[in-house]
Every structure is written in structure tokens, then in C-alpha cells.
Amino acid sequence: MPETNRKTTPQDARQGRRGFPVLMVLVFGLLLAALVWWGVEVYGLMLDDQQAIEMPAAQDEPAS
Structure with a gap:
């Protein structure tokens, strides 16, 4: 790769100068x-209301 004598300006060296700002991406993601x-x-609330409640059989019957 050939070497160039071009100096890098602060604007060229800066990352993220185009596209969506990172803050906007984070806010929209949240x-x-x-x-x-x-x-x-x-x-989940709709499913909970539709489920039948099953009660266990009573265990307090007298022994014979």
C-alpha cells in the first residue's frame, strides 16, 4: 500500500460523524x-383469566 503524506484532520479522525446518533439508537431500543x-x-394477563382453576380434592374426609 503506498504511503501518502496527507495529514489527518480532527474531523477525519473522528468516528461516528454520519448516521444515527448512538443516543437515539439506545432510546429507541429501550x-x-x-x-x-x-x-x-x-x-399473560389474558391467558391467566382464561385458565380454569383446579382445586385439589379435599383431604379432610373421615377415615372408615
Whole structure:
């Protein structure tokens, strides 16, 4: 690879100068995780109301 005598400016050396800012990606990721969590909670509550409650048989019958 040929060597160049070009000096690197601070603007060229800086990373992340284009694209989404990292903070926005983190905020949207957190909001998406909260939305998914809420959906799972609602789904779990709907399932809980639909399940029949099974009670164990009474064990207090007198012995014969």
C-alpha cells in the first residue's frame, strides 16, 4: 500500500460523524423493549383469566 503524506484532520479522525446518533439508537431500543414487555404482560394477563382453576380434592374426609 503506498504511503501518502496527507495529514489527518480532527474531523477525519473522528468516528461516528454520519448516521444515527448512538443516543437515539439506545432510546429507541429501550422503547421497543418496553413495548414488547408490555405486550407480553397483557398477553399473560389474558391467558391467566382464561385458565380454569383446579382445586385439589379435599383431604379432610373421615377415615372408615
